[in-house]
Amino acid sequence: MSLPTCQNCNNQWTWKMTVLQLLRFKRELTCPDCGRAQFQSKDSLWKMNLVGIGPYILLPILVGLSIPLSIIMSYSVVIILLFFLISPYLMGLSNEEEPIF
Numbered sequence: 001m002s003l004p005t006c007q008n009c010n011n012q013w014t015w016k017m018t019v020l021q022l023l024r025f026k027r028e029l030t031c032p033d034c035g036r037a038q039f040q041s042k043d044s045l046w047k048m049n050l051v052g053i054g055p056y057i058l059l060p061i062l063v064g065l066s067i068p069l070s071i072i073m074s075y076s077v078v079i080i081l082l083f084f085l086i087s088p089y090l091m092g093l094s095n096e097e098e099p100i101f
Contacts, residue, residue, distance in 0.1 A: 001089040004044075008095065009034040018088035027097060037095075044092035045100060051090060055079045 005012045011033035013021075021029045029038045040048075056079070062072050 001086075003088055004038075004091045004093045006031040006034060006036070006038060007093055008036045008038075013088075015088045018091060019084075022087060022091070029093070038093045039095070039097045041092040041094040042098040042100060044090060047090045048087055051086070052083050 003013050003015060004018055009031060011031065013032070017032050027039060029040070030036070031038055056076075059072065059076075062075065
């Protein structure tokens with residue numbers, strides 16, 4: 001796992017730059033170095049979605065086992081923080097917007 005690299009200028013983004021771009025919630029990302037448009041690659045979108053949604057498959061199991069709500073909420077907060085910390089390392093860039101399917 002490595003941080004994303006601009007496909008135009010080959011500049012590797014920092015963790016902070018990547019998080020700031022992701023927090024804009026736009027499909028088109030802008031390279032901070034060359035200013036050209038970049039898009040998340042198809043593989044990157046799939047990885048981030050699977051890693052982001054995967055742990056929540058356990059939530060119905062935890063509820064079914066009568067685990068206290070405070071523990072379930074703590075689990076959710078930890079999962080969200082972990083995803084936020086590792087998501088820049090899962091991101092890949094492309095020059096063109098790729099269809100998801």
